[in-house]
Amino acid sequence: MNKYLNEQQYHPETLSVRAGAEMTEFGENSEALFLNSSFRFKNAAQAAARFGGTEPGNIYSRFTNPTVTMFQNKLAALEGAEQCVATSSGMSAILACVMGLCSAGDHVVASRSIFGTSVQLFSNILARWGLQVTFVSLTNLDEWQAAVTPKTKLFFVETPSNPLTEVCDIRALADIAHQTGAHLVVDNCFCTPAIQRPLELGADIIIHSATKYIDGQGRCLGGAVLGSKLLMEPVYGFLRTAGVTMSAFNAWVFLKGLETLFIRMEAHAKNALALAAWLEEQPQVARVHYPGLKSHPQHALAMQQQSSGGGIVSFEVKPKAGQSLQEAAWALIDATKLISITANLGDAKSTITHPATTTHSRVTAEARAAAGITDGLVRIAVGLEHVDDLKADLISLAL
Ligand SMILES: Cc1ncc(COP(=O)(O)O)c(C=O)c1O
Missing domain, CATH: 3.40.640.10 (Type I PLP-dependent aspartate aminotransferase-like (Major domain))
Structure with a gap:
């Protein structure tokens, strides 16, 4: 070889x-x-x-x-x-x-x-x-x-x-x-x-x-x-x-x-875990999906197969009065100033996307529902910035 x-x-x-x-x-x-x-x-x-x-x-x-x-x-x-x-x-x-x-x-x-x-x-x-x-x-x-x-x-x-x-x-x-x-x-x-x-x-x-x-x-x-x-x-x-x-x-x-893969993946995962734990505590977040969290349904299995939870965190936003799920997700995305609005992932720059209308928009609504991808779901590919700056950028969730 x-x-x-x-x-x-x-x-x-x-x-x-x-x-x-x-x-x-x-x-x-x-x-x-x-x-x-x-x-x-x-x-x-x-x-x-x-x-x-x-x-x-x-x-x-x-x-x-x-x-x-x-x-x-x-x-x-x-x-x-x-x-x-x-x-x-x-x-x-x-x-x-x-x-x-x-x-x-x-x-x-x-x-x-x-x-x-x-x-x-x-x-x-x-x-x-x-x-x-x-x-x-x-x-x-x-x-x-x-x-x-x-x-x-x-x-x-x-x-x-x-x-x-x-x-x-x-x-x-x-x-x-x-x-x-x-x-x-x-x-x-x-x-x-x-x-x-x-x-x-x-x-x-x-x-x-x-x-x-x-x-x-x-x-x-x-x-x-x-x-x-x-x-x-x-x-x-x-x-x-x-x-x-x-x-x-x-x-x-x-x-x-x-x-630099190993040191980057460690840093992505450290940031992602900290952000996921913070998201779980925010009043405007209904549910967080991250394998490194104890609340993840396959947390134990993930920790057997993986050395960390990785760098991707998804979460469901709670709509405010009169808002649809999609409006709530889009409002959060549009309020960010630092995190890049793009569907790519794995970048040193954190990215944020609304899967239902981007990566999964060509999948039928029924197939999306069967896969559990709701209109309120937001995905963040957590990058290598300081995690406190990422939290500050998502501050509308705390309001
Ligand atoms: C899990 C997964 N597999 C495959 C692909 C396709 O890769 P590429 O965009 O390099 O064709 C993507 C792209 O986002 C992905 O997220």
């Missing part, structure tokens, strides 16, 4: 700084950016050997680029995966995973509590190509068991989920999936390997939106699929042909982001 490092020997924090790095003849200490589309061969025979797969080496940046390879190897070391396939975005990671591992007529069981665009991908796009999808409750294992058919190839979850931070038992879900030969896919975007390592808990495949905490500063789009060599082979085959490729520049930014 890495020429210079025996990965078994080092702690994850060290791997986040050191794993995957390959030096060129110039001896650079920071990973080089290979911003070129193709690679030269010494002669025609070498070109044939590279294309034929009998000689390893780079060919063309749609499917082999040294900067992207360094990113893949670093993330694979952090997740404990045999192989990582980097993609152009988190959505194309999900697409590559399904296109690589499923065919028309196959069946996927997915949690109802997933990112709105992931719901769209499964139910509006992949369904048109003959993929059968059943949506079930993230936390009700009986529903997963009952949804399985002989054609089920994948279980798909986010844990904690977006935006309600529901947590599922990864080991128990993997056992159900494996009974029928299906694979459990975990979108680990909210936690990152700094907080949760799903493969160690029995999952088969990990999805990342690198756009979020892996970047950590809101600059680039990217994604990744991780798992065994056997499972990643068809995923890589899809990427090589369809070209849902991560750009070398973005991989270079993500390499830098990963170096």
